Amino acid sequence: MTAxxxxxxxxxxxxxxxxxxxxxxxxxxxxxxFGDDERVRLVELDGESVRLVQAxxxxxxxxxxxxxRSGRPFGSFHEIDATCLADLDDTGARLGxxxxxxxxxxxxxxxxxxxxxxxxxxLGVEGETFENGEGLSESTRRGVESAxxxxxxxxxxxxxxx
Amino acid sequence: xxxxxxxxxxxxxxxxxxxxxxxxxxxxHEGELVDVRLRIFEPPRFFExxxxxxxxxxxxxxTARICGICPVAYQMSACHALEAVCEVEVDDALRALRHxxxxxxxxxxxxxxxxxLHAPDFLGYANGIALAADHxxxxxxxxxxxxxxxRIVEVVGGxxxxxxxxxxxxxxxxxxxxxxxxxxxxLRQGLExxxxxARWVSTFPMPDHEMPExxxxxxxxxxxxxxxLGERLVSTxxxxxxxxxxxxxxxxxxxxxxxxxxxxxxxxxxxxxxxLARFVLNADRLAPQAASLAAEFGLTPAERNxxxxxxVRAIETVHACEVALGIVEGYSPPARTAVPVTPxxxxxxxxxxxxxxxxxxxxxxxxxxxxxxAHIVPPTSQNQPSIEHDLAxxxxxxxxxxxxxxxxxxxxxxxxxxxxxxxxxxxxxxxxVRS
Numbered sequence: 001m002t003a004x005x006x007x008x009x010x011x012x013x014x015x016x017x018x019x020x021x022x023x024x025x026x027x028x029x030x031x032x033x034f035g036d037d038e039r040v041r042l043v044e045l046d047g048e049s050v051r052l053v054q055a056x057x058x059x060x061x062x063x064x065x066x067x068x069r070s071g072r073p074f075g076s077f078h079e080i081d082a083t084c085l086a087d088l089d090d091t092g093a094r095l096g097x098x099x100x101x102x103x104x105x106x107x108x109x110x111x112x113x114x115x116x117x118x119x120x121x122x123l124g125v126e127g128e129t130f131e132n133g134e135g136l137s138e139s140t141r142r143g144v145e146s147a148x149x150x151x152x153x154x155x156x157x158x159x160x161x162x
Numbered sequence: 163x164x165x166x167x168x169x170x171x172x173x174x175x176x177x178x179x180x181x182x183x184x185x186x187x188x189x190x191h192e193g194e195l196v197d198v199r200l201r202i203f204e205p206p207r208f209f210e211x212x213x214x215x216x217x218x219x220x221x222x223x224x225t226a227r228i229c230g231i232c233p234v235a236y237q238m239s240a241c242h243a244l245e246a247v248c249e250v251e252v253d254d255a256l257r258a259l260r261h262x263x264x265x266x267x268x269x270x271x272x273x274x275x276x277x278x279l280h281a282p283d284f285l286g287y288a289n290g291i292a293l294a295a296d297h298x299x300x301x302x303x304x305x306x307x308x309x310x311x312x313r314i315v316e317v318v319g320g321x322x323x324x325x326x327x328x329x330x331x332x333x334x335x336x337x338x339x340x341x342x343x344x345x346x347x348x349l350r351q352g353l354e355x356x357x358x359x360a361r362w363v364s365t366f367p368m369p370d371h372e373m374p375e376x377x378x379x380x381x382x383x384x385x386x387x388x389x390x391l392g393e394r395l396v397s398t399x400x401x402x403x404x405x406x407x408x409x410x411x412x413x414x415x416x417x418x419x420x421x422x423x424x425x426x427x428x429x430x431x432x433x434x435x436x437x438l439a440r441f442v443l444n445a446d447r448l449a450p451q452a453a454s455l456a457a458e459f460g461l462t463p464a465e466r467n468x469x470x471x472x473x474v475r476a477i478e479t480v481h482a483c484e485v486a487l488g489i490v491e492g493y494s495p496p497a498r499t500a501v502p503v504t505p506x507x508x509x510x511x512x513x514x515x516x517x518x519x520x521x522x523x524x525x526x527x528x529x530x531x532x533x534x535x536a537h538i539v540p541p542t543s544q545n546q547p548s549i550e551h552d553l554a555x556x557x558x559x560x561x562x563x564x565x566x567x568x569x570x571x572x573x574x575x576x577x578x579x580x581x582x583x584x585x586x587x588x589x590x591x592x593x594x595v596r597s
Contacts, residue, residue: 016212016227045323046230050274054309108291109278113302132212 004058005041007158008117009034009151012047012066012103019127019140022067022147026125029148030155039159049106053115061119061158063151064103067140068124075126075143077150082107082120119158123147186572188557195561198554200546200576213536218244218505218527219330221536225523226324228540231274234267234315235516236523237328238391239538242512243523244330246405248503255496256332257391258489259318263325264390264514265486266314269307269352271517272437272475272482275580276363277304280472283574284366300362303355307479310352314486317341332500342493349490353483357451360476364459369571372466374555377548378431379439382515388447388481389440390515396443397433405511408522414543425544432547435519436579437474438465449484452477468552468578475517475580505531516541518580542581549579 015021034040226233278290319325382392414423519541
């Protein structure tokens with residue numbers, strides 16, 4: 001049985017809902033750097049809670065990348081501890097594409113089943129438009145680039161920490 | 163008690179544990195049920211318009227994005243319809259791989275619905291998380307089986323979510339023998355788990371209820387198989403038609419309270435698709451262990467209690483494991499990964515049985531193989547009128563319950579149909595108004 005990758009990066013979103021495809025775009029950028037690294041698992045999911053839990057099982061560091069709409073400037077990105085998702089609710093922020101319940105429930109389910117990774121972070125890229133159609137807005141495209149650079153540095157650092 | 167029933171309106175503002183977003187309003191006046199409306203308020207998805215002008219190769223991948231839970235269903239129905247336009251028939255070996263891929267999706271979808279969406283209703287829990295806290299072993303067993311469903315989709319479809327290996331005419335690549343042997347080992351264990359799950363579900367307390375008399379059940383039918391990839395459409399009223407004849411018998415209409423279309427029979431009346439309809443019309447096509455369990459649980463084609471759909475889902479999961487195991491054990495790599503497809507101008511229809519029921523597609527292509535028009539009828543929009551009528555029937559016999567109990571019962575009843583509002587548009591939220 002192969003060992004679980006040390007780091008898992010999960011992108012959530014729908015490329016046919018414009019900026020909801022931000023997570024997938026970040027993942028593509030990470031693929032160029034970590035695509036052949038067996039210590040890193042890059043996976044695109046729809047946000048369904050069980051799939052999330054099963055995708056991160058065994059990894060010590062997990063990043064979830066999704067588009068968000070929190071009222072902050074378009075194209076900015078923010079990182080939070082995924083176990084603090086309830087705080088996002090209090091501030092009115094929402095993960096784009098209707099995935100928040102899936103992720104929140106995934107954290108709760110993983111807690112009950114003792115499958116919560118030691119480090120579970122969410123990277124949200126502030127989306128400008130979630131209408132039907134393809135292609136990121138210009139602001140989100142720039143946000144994806146910055147978020148990908150940030151995440152490449154974070155994943156590289158995590159790999160140095162055995 | 164009577165005065166309490168004079169003015170009564172209740173609802174679920176946002177129905178949970180269904181795929182998508184929607185709501186339910188129930189109005190009761192002087193103890194009499196006045197109205198039940200399933201409200202769908204997610205903006206409609208314009209996938210059909212989105213497909214126009216696209217190359218004939220694209221709907222298979224684009225429609226898979228309509229739903230994260232049943233992308234394979236969209237891919238298969240799209241393939242069948244586009245292959246009908248192009249007058250192509252896939253080889254038996256490729257069809258078997260499609261059957262296997264679809265079994266993976268059925269396992270995933272049914273197991274998720276049983277454990278985290280519906281079982282909490284029967285066992286008195288607020289949600290799947292609370293259920294998992296008290297029934298950890300059962301939930302872990304279910305999640306292991308769901309993971310096997312994911313694995314099947316990944317091996318055949320290229321990845322577990324929104325598979326990328328399916329094309330008109332077949333696949334881009336076919337699995338290795340080694341990968342299939344690994345699946346066989348997992349499936350033998352998975353089948354045992356599926357049987358245990360079915361026996362567990364069969365012990366759930368079942369509300370005593372029957373769907374309204376005259377409800378027409380509709381399902382695909384195949385000469386020898388349980389109809390995941392069925393060929394004809396049959397009904398409890400004797401209908402027996404091809405995919406091309408679908409619009410001669412069924413239609414969709416707009417209703418004010420929903421952004422999803424409502425399915426109707428042109429001959430008049432509602433109809434129901436999904437696991438219970440499939441079982442009623444195809445019980446004789448179940449794989450041996452699944453058929454044996456149905457007999458053990460006393461389920462027959464006369465069954466009309468929609469709450470027992472959770473048992474049918476568990477039996478269908480056993481069936482999917484048995485079929486998948488048979489395909490995997492007999493696997494040798496197909497002679498070719500796909501049959502050649504030459505696009506041609508024309509129209510064609512195709513269908514398959516998504517976990518939630520019949521999914522029909524129709525495409526029209528031009529000479530260059532571009533989509534001129536697309537028409538998709540998902541299971542949830544077909545079921546919405548029947549769900550409303552079944553709820554009305556249930557509520558009429560349950561008005562003695564207080565609002566909280568009635569709301570809980572209604573939510574449980576809606577989940578009998580496992581509505582996928584992502585497909586029909588999206589769903590759920592409830593209000594009861596007593597006046």
